[in-house]
Amino acid sequence: MSIYDTLNPEQKEAVLHTEGPLLILAGAGSGKTRVLIHRIAYLMEQGVNPWNILAITFTNKAAGEMRDRVDKLVGFGSESVWVSTFHSTCVRILRRYIDRLGFDNSFSIYDTDDQKSVMKEVCKLLQIDTKIMKERYLLSAISRAKDELKGPLDLQLEASENYYQERVMEAYMEYQSQLRKNNALDFDDLIVKTVELFQNCPDVLEYYQDRFRYIMVDEYQDTNTAQFKLIQLLASKYRNLCVVGDDDQSIYKFRGANIKNILNFEEVFPDAKVIRLEQNYRSTQNILNVANGVIRNNMGRKEKRLWTENEEGKPIVFRQFLNAFEEAEYIVEDIRRHVREGEADYQDYAILYRTNAQSRLFEEKLIFANIPYKLIGGVNFYARKEIKDLLAYLKIIDNGRDDLAVRRVINVPKRGIGATTLNRVQDYATAYGIGLYDALLRADEIPGLGRSSSKIRPFTVLIQTMRSKMEYCSLTELMEAVLEETGYRKELELEDTEESQGRLENIDELLSKVTAYEESAETPTLSGFLEEVALVADIDNLESDSNCVVLMTLHSAKGLEFPYVYMVGMEDGIFPSYMSLDAENPEEEIEEERRLCYVGITRSKKELTITAAQQRMIRGQTMYNNISRFVREIPQECMSHVGKKEKQTERQKQATYIQARNNFRAKPFEPKQFTVKKASSLEYSEGDRVRHIKFGEGTVLEITEGGKDYEVRVDFDSAGVKRMFASFAKLRKI
DNA sequence: GGTTGGAAACTTTTT
C-alpha cells in the first residue's frame, strides 16, 4: 500500500496531475494541505529535484506547518523544498538582486507605523492638509495602487481631471522617493519590486524560472494582482503551476485580494485542469448544513456543495443576551463547565469575533475565571514602542541610510536633541544630498548648530562603536550592548512602574528571540534577524502545544480548526460591520462579510455556538443592534435557540429595531433618554454621604425630580460640586 | 526643549 491510497479519488487525481496548470477548488476542511504535501512527495518520487519545488503560503505559520508535514512524510531531501510566504520569498530574491533596481541590498522593511511617519513627512513637504486628506487615506490609496501594480503615473492617466486624485499621485511619487532615499521598502513594495526586477532583468527571471519548475500556491483566493503577476512570471516557462483555493473563503478584498484570480483562472490558463474537493473531513453534517445555508445567499460564486461522512452532530446553539457582559460571562462559564466535566481541554475552544476591540470583555472574564487563554492580534509584539526603539537602533547599525530609524531614536533616551536641531541637520543633509546619519557625523560643519553639535557626538560614537562591535560579537551581545550603552534599560528600571516592568519583560522576550534566531539560522546576520522580525504576523506565534482557549478575529481564524467554536457579537452593525452596510456597494461588501461568516462556521469540528447581545457599548455609547442577518439565514432545523430571548416575537424585534434607529438619529445630548428607567425611589436622600465610582465620596446637596429621572447635586470631597442623573451616577449610600 | 492636560479621533479585517 502506498501513501497515496489514503486519499480520496479527487485528492489522488490532484496529486498525480503534476504537469501543466492545475486549479484545485478546495472547500473548507477538504484536506487541501494534505493534497499539497502528498503532491510534493509524489513530485520527488517522480525524480523532481526538491530544490525545483516552490510552495507559497500567506502566513509563516501556514508555511511552518507545511514544512513540518512535508518533513514527516518525505524525510530526506525535503529541506531543499522552498516552502515560504509571498513576502519572505520576495525578500530572499530582493536581498540578492535589488541592486539591479538601484537599491542597496541591505534595504529596510517598513511596517505600517513607519509608513505613517514617512507619509506625515510627505504631507508636510507637499503641504497637504492632513485634516482633509488623512495619511491613512493616502497610504491605503497607494497600497491599492501597488496591489494592482500601478505606479504614480498610472494613477495620473486614470483621473487627471480629479484634484484629489492628482494629490494622491503627487503624494505617491514623493512617498516612493522618500522610501528610496531611506533605502527602504514597504510590504507592498516587496512584491512590486520583485515583479519589476523580473520584468527588467530577464536573466534574473530565467534563473528563478529554472529554479522553480514546480510551483504551488495555497489560499489562492487571497492573491492580489501583483502576486498573481509574480506567480505568472515565474510559471510562464514550465507552466507547472498548481493553485489551491476556495472562492467562498476570499476575505481579504480590503487588502487587494482579487477574487477574479480564482474565478478567471481557466481563462488565463485555458488548458488548466480543474479539480473540486467537496468532501469535508472536519465538521459534522449539521455544521456543514449551516455553512451551506449561509453561503448559498451569495451570487457569483463557483457552485459547490460540501458533504461529509461524519456524523450528524448536535444542532448548533444560538443565544441572545441582554448585553455583552452577560454574553462573555456565559461563554466563559460554558467553557469552564465543559472542561471541568472532562469533556475537553481548554485548547479545544476558540472564541471568534469580528473586531479586535471585542476581545477585552472575554479577557477580563477569562482572567477572573482563572482560565488560560491566548490572544491573537491586537497590538503586534513588534509594534510596541520599546521593541520598535531597539529595532531602530539595530536598523541604524545595519543600514546607515534609514533616516526614519535615526529620527525615531536620536532622542530616546533623552539626549537633549530636539526638533530645531534635527531640522537643521535635515536641511544640511538635503542640501548635500546625503542621509541624515551621515549628516550627523559631520555635525561640527553644520552652521547654526552651536552647542547642540556636542550633544550629537555621543550618539554617533555609540552607533560607530556598535558597528565595530558587530564584527566580533554575537547578535545577543550586540543587543545587550545597545541596551546598556544607550541607558535604555536603566531608564526603564528607574521608572519602576507596572508599565515599565511590562516593557522590560518585552525587551527580555526580544532578547530571547534574538538568541533563538541565532541558534536556528544557518548563518545568523543582523539583516537576517531584522528581516525575519519584519515579516512575522501575530498568528505565527500560536503554538499548538499550549493548553489555552484561543481568542482571535474571524480573519485570523482562517486555516485553523477547533472542536468547539463560539462566534460572538452576531449583530447587524458588528457582523456584518456597519462599514459594509454603509458602503457605496453594500451588496458586494456584505457578500464578503458573508464569506467571513462562512469561514467562521467551518472552523468548528464538533459544536458551534453563536451569540448576540441586545445592547452593547461601543466607544462608550450604548448601541442596540438587530440579530445578524447571517443568523437568520441559518436553516432553522439546524439550530436550537436557548436563553431568555428564545421566543422573541416579531413585535419585540420591531421594538429593538426602532430603539436602535432612534438611537442613531438622536441628537448627541439626548440619545440615552429612553434607556433610563426611573427608579421608584432612591436609596439616599439629601444630606446623605454617598460614593461615586469616579469622584469618590461626597455629600448629596439636592435631589430634583424630573420627568424621566432624578437629578442629583452632590458635593464631592475631591471633585467639587457635580450635577448628575441618578440612573447614570449609580451613587451608593455609605 | 520638555511636560502636561484636554480635545479629538477612533476601530473592520493584516502580510
Added chain:
DNA sequence: GTTTCCAACC
C-alpha cells in the same frame, strides 16, 4: 473607553 495629538506652559 482608549489612544493620539497638539497647544500652552514650564
